[in-house]
Amino acid sequence: PFNPMVTLNSAVSNIISCLIFGQRFEYHDECYQKILRLDTECIQLTGSPRAQLYNVCPWLLEYLPGPHQTIFSNYKQITDFLRGEIIKHKEVWDPLNPRDLIDNYLTEMEKKKSDPEAGFNIEGLVVTCLDLIEAGTETATTTLRWGLLFMIKFPEIQEKVQEEIDRVIGQSRQPCLADRVNMPYTEAVIHEIQRFGDVVPLGFPKKAVKDTTLRGYFIPKGTSITINLSSVLHDPNEWETPDTFNPGHFLTENGQFWKRDAFMPFSAGKRACLGEQLARQELFLYFTSLLQQFTISKCPGEEPSLEGEIWFTYAPAPYRMCLSSR
Ligand code: HEM
Secondary structure, three states, rough: EEHHHHHHHHHHHHHHHHHHOOOOOOOOOOHHHHHHHHHHHHHHHHHHHHHHHHOOOOHOOOOOOOOOHHHHHHHHHHHHHHHHHHHHHHHOOOOOOOOHHHHHHHHHHHHHHHHHHHOOHHHHHHHHHHHHHHHHHHHHHHHHHHHHHHHOHHHHHHHHHHHHHHOOOOOOOOHHHHHHOOOOHHHHHHHHHHHHHOOOOOOOOOEEOOEEEEOEEEEEOOEEOOOOHHHHHHHOOOOOOOOOOEEEEEEOOOEEEEOEEEEEEEEOOOOOOOHHHHHHHHHHHHHHHHHEEEEEEEOOOOOOOOOOOOOHHHHEEEOEEEEEEE
């Protein structure tokens, strides 16, 4: 019996690490594991009512103890780590052979060095890296954690996914992205994991930079705005059984994949998720690879809950599972 959280988080975060740092980190790298732990703690604490209170009266809480201080301290340690990685990159930086996002950003900084208004500077680079780590790790890890939990809870659905994997991919090779189009049931299950898991219920907060009128509603400059994605993903006018885990939401009568307009876990519009394509590829590859190799089940005597916890994301409560080799 084990909790899959740390392993999944390490695996998923390494995709972003390859983009940002041009390398993956070993799972036993203590320094990197610490960064992941600090980051998860931030996302967890951000959803707590006491941390939310800081948003209401920051001038008061700034000097008082509480979870917001842990969040600040964690971000300081994470950004120090990022600054260290950027310094290491600068030492061997070769603009003719860029390895990753940091190298390319350094090139852009060099090109724009006479134009401070362009906004390319070390602080910008640190925050860009942090943004990608935060936006791209926790979200995908939590979605996969929901996915494995649903497979424990609904073994008959797991069996149907495995039947499709065996038929389309087999056991002699790894899944690849080209398999997606031939696997409507698995695609439907992954979409339903995202809909039912509802990982980012309120999108990312935005702020109106000027007085705005939207469909008759006046939004004064400076107002924080969040989008209730959860209401769309559970809208009874859009979904046949909104409160049930039902891959049929994404299947036509003859078993073909059915794309639904109300499927919006990545939000919509200009500021929708930048990493949607990457995330969908990751979810497909991790999910099918795991179910190709293993059958997932609950641990004897344990009944994991379908009730989630409100972090910055909506995450499953910690659970343990068993894997048996197929
Ligand atoms: C299952 C995984 C993911 C989910 C459910 C998800 C969901 C979201 C949502 C709901 C937003 C907010 C959009 C809005 O408020 O309108 C967002 C923004 C964003 N996401 Fe993702 N995301 C996922 C994975 C990723 C990945 C892998 C990356 C990595 C590149 C990423 C990068 C971003 C960025 C940079 C933003 C901010 C975009 C902006 O403000 O312009 N996301 N994501």
